[in-house]
Amino acid sequence: MITDEIDIEDLIRKWNPKKTDLSVSVSGLNHYYGEGDARKQVLFDNELHIRSGEIVIMTGPSGSGKTTLLTLIGTLRSVQEGSLKVLQNELNGMSQDKIVELRKEMGFIFQAHNLFESLTAFQNVKMATELVGQADKQSKPQIESTLTRLGLGERIYYKPKSLSGGQKQRVAIARGIIHRPKLILADEPTAALDAKSGREVVTIFQELARDHGVTIIIVTHDNRILDVADRMVKMVDGNIVSNVLVKRAEIICQILIDHEKRTDSKLKLFSQLTPTVLTDVADKMELRQYEPGAEIIRQGDIGNEFFVIAHGDVEIVVDGNKVNELPAGSFFGEVALIEDAPRNATVRAKNKVACFILDKAEFQDVLDKSASFEEELRKAIFERQ
Amino acid sequence: MMSRVPLAWKNLTHDLRKLTVAVAGISFAVMLMFQQRGFNNALFDSTVALVKQLEADIIIFDKGRFSLSAETRFDREALDIAASCPGVEYADAVYTENSVAFLRKQGRKARPIRVIAFDLSRPLLKNADGQVIDLRKIAPDETAMIDELSKIEYGFDLAPGTDDRPKPPQIGELAGRKINIVDTFRLGRDFANDGNLVMSSQTFEPYFQYRQFGDPLGVVDLGLIQCTDDSPENLQVVKQMLQQRLADNDVLIATRDEFIQREIKFWAKSTPIGVIFFIGAIIGFVVGIIICYQILANDIADHLSEFATLKAMGYSNAYFFKLVLTEAVLLSLFGFIPGLLFSMVLFEINASITGLIMVMTVPRALLILGLTIVMCVISGLLALRKLISTDPASLF
Numbered sequence: 068m069i070t071d072e073i074d075i076e077d078l079i080r081k082w083n084p085k086k087t088d089l090s091v092s093v094s095g096l097n098h099y100y101g102e103g104d105a106r107k108q109v110l111f112d113n114e115l116h117i118r119s120g121e122i123v124i125m126t127g128p129s130g131s132g133k134t135t136l137l138t139l140i141g142t143l144r145s146v147q148e149g150s151l152k153v154l155q156n157e158l159n160g161m162s163q164d165k166i167v168e169l170r171k172e173m174g175f176i177f178q179a180h181n182l183f184e185s186l187t188a189f190q191n192v193k194m195a196t197e198l199v200g201q202a203d204k205q206s207k208p209q210i211e212s213t214l215t216r217l218g219l220g221e222r223i224y225y226k227p228k229s230l231s232g233g234q235k236q237r238v239a240i241a242r243g244i245i246h247r248p249k250l251i252l253a254d255e256p257t258a259a260l261d262a263k264s265g266r267e268v269v270t271i272f273q274e275l276a277r278d279h280g281v282t283i284i285i286v287t288h289d290n291r292i293l294d295v296a297d298r299m300v301k302m303v304d305g306n307i308v309s310n311v312l313v314k315r316a317e318i319i320c321q322i323l324i325d326h327e328k329r330t331d332s333k334l335k336l337f338s339q340l341t342p343t344v345l346t347d348v349a350d351k352m353e354l355r356q357y358e359p360g361a362e363i364i365r366q367g368d369i370g371n372e373f374f375v376i377a378h379g380d381v382e383i384v385v386d387g388n389k390v391n392e393l394p395a396g397s398f399f400g401e402v403a404l405i406e407d408a409p410r411n412a413t414v415r416a417k418n419k420v421a422c423f424i425l426d427k428a429e430f431q432d433v434l435d436k437s438a439s440f441e442e443e444l445r446k447a448i449f450e451r452q
Numbered sequence: 453m454m455s456r457v458p459l460a461w462k463n464l465t466h467d468l469r470k471l472t473v474a475v476a477g478i479s480f481a482v483m484l485m486f487q488q489r490g491f492n493n494a495l496f497d498s499t500v501a502l503v504k505q506l507e508a509d510i511i512i513f514d515k516g517r518f519s520l521s522a523e524t525r526f527d528r529e530a531l532d533i534a535a536s537c538p539g540v541e542y543a544d545a546v547y548t549e550n551s552v553a554f555l556r557k558q559g560r561k562a563r564p565i566r567v568i569a570f571d572l573s574r575p576l577l578k579n580a581d582g583q584v585i586d587l588r589k590i591a592p593d594e595t596a597m598i599d600e601l602s603k604i605e606y607g608f609d610l611a612p613g614t615d616d617r618p619k620p621p622q623i624g625e626l627a628g629r630k631i632n633i634v635d636t637f638r639l640g641r642d643f644a645n646d647g648n649l650v651m652s653s654q655t656f657e658p659y660f661q662y663r664q665f666g667d668p669l670g671v672v673d674l675g676l677i678q679c680t681d682d683s684p685e686n687l688q689v690v691k692q693m694l695q696q697r698l699a700d701n702d703v704l705i706a707t708r709d710e711f712i713q714r715e716i717k718f719w720a721k722s723t724p725i726g727v728i729f730f731i732g733a734i735i736g737f738v739v740g741i742i743i744c745y746q747i748l749a750n751d752i753a754d755h756l757s758e759f760a761t762l763k764a765m766g767y768s769n770a771y772f773f774k775l776v777l778t779e780a781v782l783l784s785l786f787g788f789i790p791g792l793l794f795s796m797v798l799f800e801i802n803a804s805i806t807g808l809i810m811v812m813t814v815p816r817a818l819l820i821l822g823l824t825i826v827m828c829v830i831s832g833l834l835a836l837r838k839l840i841s842t843d844p845a846s847l848f
Binding site: 134137138141143144164167168169170171173175177178179181182183184185186190193194195197198200201202203206242254286 | 454455456457459462463465466467755757758760761762764765766767768843844845847848
């Protein structure tokens, strides 16, 4: 069951990022190519905020500006208009020296492997550790283990000439990640790889994101790896047309559908929602954690939040008497919102509990968007009474 | 500890075929420069060889003698005055003839040759190796020694004799009179003279009766002064004294080193020859820059995306600067060594064909090494521009 597999601490950290956790923050970004009459706008007022440790997959037709955006984030192009913060540094107006320093905290994986033919796989990778001043004693075993991990254990001291295309690409990937960058920018990293090595590469990406908080932005058309994305960004004609936290929607769906299946409830509150509304809801939800025994809502209080239990169990107490218990995947708190009345019961955490929370305005917004949601909700309230 | 990946070395030596072509190109430029400088030096070395091999601290010569090959002479009386000067140990006369001195072997064409004559009372001339020449063999009348490095076209056997097997005299005709060539010595040709003969002044006199009206030995080409004390300070003192005493004799007085410098200056500045060889060396230098630039620029162009990747990774321009300069200096060293070896062989060949003195000295080799490095570094800097302007954004 997904609820047991989720590392709740990690989930909470990722779900409610602090402002300082933003790894990339794009705001009001415009970009132009050419001069004078030939000047052509390629990015239009882009807005994108990426949290540390997120894996972002960017898609879009060629010429949509995704590569331009990627090179801007990677400091390989200078910002012309708007704000672009990468790893807490404003790139607009940054000096060249600082940019060179900042690049050392990033890892680049290009579509072409760009390895020096004259250097062995080991030496090619070592070019990256040298740059950050890592000692040989430290970097040697690290390079060897990374290359071994990528299936190149037998070929560490081979030159690119004796490596296949996929092997070369894996060496380039090792070079892009070896120095523990905080941000990895990858352009079709798996295009040249077979399914098995492609999977190994994304697994490494996931580990880096989870264990080291590395943010990874991948431009790709490889649908084999779309499942690793925390966020999917789609660009068309220089605009970000969709920016979805797929992992969130996925997690919430899993929790809810799981619950609906388990309880065999006739209520299809969330499964009735269209994916768009669902991801929209997911995006707006806050995740909050409660210690055992904590009161989540108190009877008689003004209610302005809607709760979905992500993890743990809660007790429903009315006038001091426990009336019910709800498992993960259940929701509560809707009555006070719909009827604009005080809370009619106290809800207390039975064990360690985490809840997704939607505030009143957002809740109303969802109601307005989805007739079926409202209908199902009313049915639920009716059944409960 | 961190040992750097030797990228410059690896990139240069990775493709041996390319490296060979590169080294061949640069050594060609090195050879060009060596040849031009070599001829230039040979010109100077050869023209001053006679003065270097004469025993003299101070040299007296006619005011009009702008160069050794100019045949203007001064009155012997000046030498007699010089001899009586305090500090002067010996004052000897050297007589030379080249424009009217023709040497002929029977059955061959007469060819001009430089004739050098002096009193045999003292050994005034040394061999090229610094050994004093035994002049007793040319004491009899009508005998002379020929320079081993004279042109082969004279027709004489120029091989040196040994003590065990002295050379039989060879009979020739000098200025229309019979001459016995009894031995050889070693001096060398220059741009004005194809060969040399040495003889006593008694022998010299009847051959060149018409040097002037009256006594042929009454006019002197070079006056050789040997001082009792040959310290540089004293030479200046003696020189000044001679200048005072000979103020009315229309002569110039110079120490031997000054004379050599004056001669070199004449050839370098007053004739186009020095300029020609200088331009030749410049051409070698420029050819070298072009070759070296091609090699470095191609290398950079071939690896442009790799370099751009390094840039994206955060390598600074300073790194690329160092990288390209290292490659340039390595290339110059790779190219210099074979260039030097080939040039030494060529010098030998040239010297044997032309009879010019072509020597490779350490300062001369170092000069060319310096020029080669400068040449490659200039090319490196030109090639670097391409690398600096590489845009890593083009990689995506």
